[in-house]
Amino acid sequence: MSNSALRPFHLAIPVTDLAAADAFYCGTLGCDKGRTDKRWIDLNFFGHQVTLHLVADNGDQAVTNPVDGDHVPSRHFGIVLDMSDWQLLADKLRAAEMEFLISPRIRFAGEVGEQATMFFFDPAGNALEFKSFSDPEQLFAH
16 A cells, blocks of 8 residues: 555554543643543544543453564554654653663664664553654665
């Protein structure tokens, strides 16, 4: 598919505490809030629609895969940022004493697909990855 007219995606994720999720996504990450209900919140997640759905239990998320020496959660989502925005977010999260699953670093250094990456969990245990490429053409490189 062509990416010349990239369209926003929609993703719904489970959260166990709507107030904590609101504080994390809107406060810590700076997402704007859209429509809300007592059991869900729509977010503008960097131009994409993410809906937080209140659930009693978020289930087991312990499955990981090895990637460049790290144990990457197989269930995760995030966004690809410009390198300067990625660095600003990494600095902001470090200053906020974010507990990183995988601290901000360069993965695949010197290889095809070299990228900056960081992983952390939201309050409900959903894994997020924020990444960036010095060369955006490497996003889908083989």
